[in-house]
Amino acid sequence: MADTFTISxxxxxxxxxxxxxxxxxxxxxxxxxxxxxxxxxxxxxxxRQAAWRIFNSHAGLWLLNQAGWWSIEDRQTGQLVGSVGAFFRHGSSVMEMGWNTYRAFWGKGIANEAAAAVLKYVFEVRREPKVRALVSAGNESSRRVAERLGMRYEMTTELDGKEINTYMRERG
Known part of the structure; x- marks a missing residue:
């Protein structure tokens, strides 16, 4: 008999x-x-083919780690406005957060609001000891979101050939 999985x-x-x-x-x-x-x-x-793989990977993280990505929906209109995630990168025991707002909705505070809800979930529900965000060098909007979340710059590193700034926050 096959195993049955329930993912919520x-x-x-x-x-x-x-x-x-x-x-x-x-x-x-x-x-x-x-x-x-x-x-x-x-x-x-x-x-589109790569986007489909990424989309499915984001959704599949919930099955593997009980953490992953959410679609962000405007409560009033039901319109999809972006995505936000709390997940584990391969080989890491530190939860990572990420956020994307679709261009038509930039500058409306959506990433701040969604990421703050996820941060609360990470610390209060999952009880993770810390969380990090990887922000591309030069991405001032995402840097500001990380800082508004109380994350502090930790170091600059490289990911997939790009300079990345790491921001970290501990529960507390």
């Missing part, structure tokens, strides 16, 4: 947002975001 992606709510599981219907906007040179300037762009 926790829903998080803020004043304006719902953080929820990825859905196949979310893929089009996700792929558009990754193919847009301006939106993906710090992430690296991806064609």
């Amino acid at each position: 992606v926790p829903r998080l709510h803020t004043e304006r947002l719902t953080l929820r599981e990825y859905r196949v219907a979310d893929f089009e906007l996700f792929a558009d975001h990754l193919s847009d040179p301006e939106s993906s300037a710090f992430l690296g762009s991806a064609d």
Whole structure:
């Protein structure tokens, strides 16, 4: 008999947002975001095939680690506005956070609001001792989000050939 898995992606709510599981219907906007040179300037762009792998990888993290990525939905309109995650990078025992807001919604505080909800979840529900964020050098918007979350610059390193700044925050 085959093993049966039940995966439950926790829903998080803020004043304006719902953080929820990825859905196949979310893929089009996700792929558009990754193919847009301006939106993906710090992430690296991806064609549809690569975007599909990334999308499925994000969703599949929940199965493997009980942590992963959420789609960010505007509570008032139901519109998809980005994604946010709390996950473990391969080989790391430190939880990592990431956030992306789709370009049409830049400058509206969505990344701040969604990431703050995830940070609360990481510390209060998961009881993780610390969390980090990897922010591409030059990505001032993401740097500001990390700093608003109380994360402090730790060091500069390299990831996939790109200069990355590591920000860290401990529970407390």
